[in-house]
Amino acid sequence: MSTTLTSTPEVDGFRMPAEWEPHRQTWMLWPQRPDVWRQGAKPAQRAFVEVATTISRFEPVTMGVSHDQFRNARALLPPQVSVVELSSDDAWMRDCGPAFVVNDTGDMRLVDWGFNAWGGLYDGLYFPWDKDELVPQKVAELEGVDRYVAPMVLEGGAFLVDGQGTLLTTEECLLSPGRNPHLSKQEIEATLCEYLGLEKVVWLGRGIDPEETTGHIDGVAHYVGPAEVLLGWIDDPDDFRYEICRDNLARLEAATDAHGRAFTVHRIPEPPWDEVAAGEIADLDVVEGSRALEPGSMPATYTNLYTCNRAVVFEEAGAASDAVAREVLERVFPDRTVAGVSAGTTHEIALGGGGVHCITQQQPRG
Amino acid sequence: MSTTLTSTPEVDGFRMPAEWEPHRQTWMLWPQRPDVWRQGAKPAQRAFVEVATTISRFEPVTMGVSHDQFRNARALLPPQVSVVELSSDDAWMRDCGPAFVVNDTGDMRLVDWGFNAWGGLYDGLYFPWDKDELVPQKVAELEGVDRYVAPMVLEGGAFLVDGQGTLLTTEECLLSPGRNPHLSKQEIEATLCEYLGLEKVVWLGRGIDPEETTGHIDGVAHYVGPAEVLLGWIDDPDDFRYEICRDNLARLEAATDAHGRAFTVHRIPEPPWDEVAAGEIADLDVVEGSRALEPGSMPATYTNLYTCNRAVVFEEAGAASDAVAREVLERVFPDRTVAGVSAGTTHEIALGGGGVHCITQQQPRG
Numbered sequence: 162m163s164t165t166l167t168s169t170p171e172v173d174g175f176r177m178p179a180e181w182e183p184h185r186q187t188w189m190l191w192p193q194r195p196d197v198w199r200q201g202a203k204p205a206q207r208a209f210v211e212v213a214t215t216i217s218r219f220e221p222v223t224m225g226v227s228h229d230q231f232r233n234a235r236a237l238l239p240p241q242v243s244v245v246e247l248s249s250d251d252a253w254m255r256d257c258g259p260a261f262v263v264n265d266t267g268d269m270r271l272v273d274w275g276f277n278a279w280g281g282l283y284d285g286l287y288f289p290w291d292k293d294e295l296v297p298q299k300v301a302e303l304e305g306v307d308r309y310v311a312p313m314v315l316e317g318g319a320f321l322v323d324g325q326g327t328l329l330t331t332e333e334c335l336l337s338p339g340r341n342p343h344l345s346k347q348e349i350e351a352t353l354c355e356y357l358g359l360e361k362v363v364w365l366g367r368g369i370d371p372e373e374t375t376g377h378i379d380g381v382a383h384y385v386g387p388a389e390v391l392l393g394w395i396d397d398p399d400d401f402r403y404e405i406c407r408d409n410l411a412r413l414e415a416a417t418d419a420h421g422r423a424f425t426v427h428r429i430p431e432p433p434w435d436e437v438a439a440g441e442i443a444d445l446d447v448v449e450g451s452r453a454l455e456p457g458s459m460p461a462t463y464t465n466l467y468t469c470n471r472a473v474v475f476e477e478a479g480a481a482s483d484a485v486a487r488e489v490l491e492r493v494f495p496d497r498t499v500a501g502v503s504a505g506t507t508h509e510i511a512l513g514g515g516g517v518h519c520i521t522q523q524q525p526r527g
Numbered sequence: 528m529s530t531t532l533t534s535t536p537e538v539d540g541f542r543m544p545a546e547w548e549p550h551r552q553t554w555m556l557w558p559q560r561p562d563v564w565r566q567g568a569k570p571a572q573r574a575f576v577e578v579a580t581t582i583s584r585f586e587p588v589t590m591g592v593s594h595d596q597f598r599n600a601r602a603l604l605p606p607q608v609s610v611v612e613l614s615s616d617d618a619w620m621r622d623c624g625p626a627f628v629v630n631d632t633g634d635m636r637l638v639d640w641g642f643n644a645w646g647g648l649y650d651g652l653y654f655p656w657d658k659d660e661l662v663p664q665k666v667a668e669l670e671g672v673d674r675y676v677a678p679m680v681l682e683g684g685a686f687l688v689d690g691q692g693t694l695l696t697t698e699e700c701l702l703s704p705g706r707n708p709h710l711s712k713q714e715i716e717a718t719l720c721e722y723l724g725l726e727k728v729v730w731l732g733r734g735i736d737p738e739e740t741t742g743h744i745d746g747v748a749h750y751v752g753p754a755e756v757l758l759g760w761i762d763d764p765d766d767f768r769y770e771i772c773r774d775n776l777a778r779l780e781a782a783t784d785a786h787g788r789a790f791t792v793h794r795i796p797e798p799p800w801d802e803v804a805a806g807e808i809a810d811l812d813v814v815e816g817s818r819a820l821e822p823g824s825m826p827a828t829y830t831n832l833y834t835c836n837r838a839v840v841f842e843e844a845g846a847a848s849d850a851v852a853r854e855v856l857e858r859v860f861p862d863r864t865v866a867g868v869s870a871g872t873t874h875e876i877a878l879g880g881g882g883v884h885c886i887t888q889q890q891p892r893g
Contacts, residue, residue: 162587164606221528228614231661235668240530244668246612248594295597302601302610303669 163301166270166309169355175262175270176358178525179324179384180468186221187469188300188522189213191234192252193227196451197287197513199444206237208502208509209252212474212517213242215500220470225249225296245303250278250293253515255379256316257290258522259297262309262358269527270307272356273297275314279374280339286373286514287451304524311356313349314340318377318519320353321384326360326419328353329384333367333376340375361419365409369393369402369460370514379518381409383464385427385493388418393464394428402431402460429489432478434458435511454512461507465516466490469523472498476516479504529667532636532675535721541628541636542724544891545690545750546834552587553835554666554888555579557600558618559593562817563653563879565810572603574868574875575618578840578883579608581866586836591615591662611669616644616659619881621745622682623656624888625663625674628724635893636673638722639663641680645740646705652739652880653817670890677722679715680706684743684885686719687750692726692785694719695750699733699742706741727785731775735759735768735826736880745884747775749830751793751859754784759830760794768797768826795855798844800824801877820878827873831882832856835889838864842882845870 170176191209192198198205213222217239225247226234235244249257256279259271276294278285301308320330334340335349344352350362368376381402383391392410395402406428413424439456447453463486466475473494477483483501490499502517510516536542557575558564564571579588583605591613592600601610615623622645625637642660644651667674686696700706701715710718716728734742747768749757758776761768779790805822813819829852832841839860843849849867856865868883876882 162607162609228658228661231665235664241528243528243671246614246665248612292594295594298601299597299612305609 162305164307166307170262170270170272170309170358171355174264175268176264176324177260177262177272177322179322180523181386182324183526184220184470184523185526186223186524187216188254188258188524189222189224189520190247190249190252190254190296191224191226191230192513193230194251195446196448197251197445199441199512204509205252205513206234208506209520210237211502211506212510212520214239215474215502216467216469216521217241218500219472219498225254247296247299247303248292249296250287250290252513253318253519254296254522255318255519256374257293257296258317259300259308260317260357261306261524263525263527267527269304269525270309271297271301272309272311273301274311274316276316277314277339279316280337281314283339284375285339309356311352313344313352316374316377317522318374318379321378321382322357322359323384323387323418325387328357328359328362329365329378329382329390330362331365331368331376331378333371334374334378337375359419363413363416363418365412367405367408369405369462373514379465380462381406381464383466383468383518385468388420388422389425389427391427391429391464391489391493393431393462395431400460427489427493429463430482430485431463432461432480432482432486435461435478435508437512441512459511461511462516465518467517467521468497472500474500474502474517476507476510477501477504478507528671530673532673534675536628536636536638536675536724537721540630541634542630542690543626543628543638543688545688546889547750547752548690549892550586550836550889551892552589552890553582554620554624554890555588555590555886556613556615556618556620556662557590557592557596558879559596560617561812562814563617563811565807565878570875571879572600574872575886576603577868577872578876578886580605581840581868582833582835582887583607584866585838585864591620613662613665613669614658615662616653616656618879619684619885620662620888621684621885622740623659623662624683625666626683626723627672627890628675629891629893633893635670635891636675637663637667638675638677639667640677640682642682643680643705645682646703647680649705650741651705675722677718679710679718682740682743683888684740684745687744687748688723688725689750689753689784691753694723694725694728695731695744695748695756696728697731697734697742697744699737700740700744703741725785729779729782729784731778733771733774735771735828739880745831746828747772747830749832749834749884751834754786754788755791755793757793757795757830757855757859759797759828761797766826793855793859795829796848796851797829798827798846798848798852801827801844801874803878807878825877827877828882831884833883833887834863838866840866840868840883842873842876843867843870844873
């Protein structure tokens with residue numbers, strides 16, 4: 162049983178825990194659309210199997226799948242991954258999924274944001290998005306948790322929280338005309354605070370994919386502990402991200418969190434650009450209204466990693482930079498296993514437009 | 528997590544509890560197909576809401592719904608009824624659903640029968656039935672219970688168990704060429720015993736709907752307690768059921784159960800025939816391969832009732848016979864509330880081909 166609440170998490174004493182707090186499980190969605198995932202999504206499905214299998218070494222994983230793909234997903238996934246019918250328009254559980262919130266006595270609820278496929282009719286990536294929009298409510302029913310309906314469009318990849326009152330986000334995304342043009346920056350801050358149980362919003366500037374997520378913060382940063390942030394770093398001044406990461410660093414260095422703490426920032430050198438071959442594009446269905454992928458180079462990132470119980474799951478690039486990234490992560494997460502997913506999987510998920518953080522959503526322990 | 532088991536419930540010490548044993552919840556499926564349910568299934572949906580609401584007074588109810596109908600079902604059902612995405616080809620959870628089995632230490636598993644829409648290509652009621660076929664596996668994943676796959680076609684409405692070693696069924700259905708023509712009567716008995724944890728199968732003769740379920744026992748009888756059966760009764764010798772119920776009574780009187788007990792049979796006088804108006808047929812979509820409903824009279828029954836926690840839910844006919852039926856039920860179930868669903872609801876579900884027992888499936892307490 163799940164009821165729809167008319168109060169707010171803040172009023173009711175609920176907050177969204179940090180990703181590093183203990184999880185009950187990880188939610189994912191199964192990729193299948195042939196205009197987003199090449200070759201009828203078969204390589205992407207194997208990639209999602211690798212990610213789910215890796216996470217399932219550390220915590221339970223539930224995969225949401227359409228009826229059409231139920232048998233196939235069940236056959237490809239290992240038995241410890243639960244498979245439930247939960248249809249979606251694509252496979253980005255971070256973005257269309259709920260934000261779980263908890264209170265001090267262990268009760269759990271969730272927040273259902275508006276979702277418009279990263280920009281709606283302004284600059285969204287596909288149409289329609291009616292299945293994605295229902296994902297949080299369906300999860301609420303499956304888990305039997307009550308649901309807050311937040312009066313704003315927001316994706317889970319657009320913000321990071323520490324569970325102690327602070328949220329990080331980017332101006333590029335949250336102030337985009339494709340999200341909540343009717344809300345002022347102050348109104349957006351107030352709504353975030355009300356629905357995630359926060360006291361302070363720290364604004365970075367831009368992300369690295371204006372045409373995809375309009376600059377999600379989970380492509381450039383990861384919250385790794387109280388007042389402690391991992392920031393993707395670029396040393397090549399010809400890379401368009403060179404200025405972006407410096408601006409974001411300057412903002413973090415100038416800021417304090419809800420408890421007045423200065424931020425410790427760990428720079429992680431990003432991998433070489435990922436190459437998209439023309440042949441990979443040829444294997445996509447052409448569908449009007451879906452954004453087409455173009456051949457050439459894609460900026461790759463290590464910061465789209467996922468923190469789960471006892472581990473961090475990060476995307477290998479198959480480059481020398483992997484070893485450096487692993488060193489940084491082992492230093493930043495001394496008590497967690499640093500579990501890599503293969504460069505082939507990383508590449509496949511990147512072709513669809515994201516990474517391991519984008520395709521996962523943690524459910525905290527109640 | 529749910530794994531597929533290769534042993535049998537009998538070997539593992541599992542049995543299917545009787546319907547009168549305590550339930551964890553009731554499962555139902557939402558009607559929507561316009562070739563089975565008139566007026567785009569809108570009256571049927573209201574009927575299912577009445578049944579679900581009635582049962583939810585006594586135990587939790589989960590309604591499986593396709594994505595297309597999710598918002599509508601959620602809006603029409605009361606909040607205490609859970610709604611989960613679980614698509615099906617129609618709405619008969621008794622027949623396409625699983626049989627839950629338990630052991631003495633409270634573990635729960637389920638049995639997944641073959642399902643072929645009441646007769647497959649021989650005399651089935653629609654094609655395809657691929658969604659129905661996956662319902663038990665999806666329920667296993669939702670509940671995190673392991674699953675036995677039984678090597679025979681069977682619907683839940685084709686048998687009744689006492690949870691103490693005895694099963695009642697009909698020869699008409701289980702020996703039908705549309706079910707398991709490759710199995711002998713002895714092989715069918717053996718498989719039932721293996722997969723439901725039984726010792727004895729008691730065969731009645733025929734049911735009352737050869738063209739629909741091929742004579743399901745839940746249209747003529749209900750197991751109400753150990754060695755105690757409610758049997759639909761007809762006093763009019765011109766009614767085709769007159770001989771059927773006498774033959775079934777004779778068989779029950781001649782039989783003993785797995786514990787050697789003679790059966791106590793309670794006769795319940797069936798209501799007048801239900802009338803199908805031509806206008807009700809006109810509101811059905813015409814779909815090739817689906818059995819068409821015909822105007823005229825349908826035999827109605829009180830025995831397609833549902834036993835849930837602290838109650839029995841029975842279908843009123845809107846006739847004087849209702850008071851007699853209620854008296855019988857109050858006598859047979861002295862410790863349960865006798866909860867009627869309205870004649871309008873009964874009629875609507877009958878138009879689709881069944882009753883409250885057909886559209887429900889109990890999950891026992893573990």
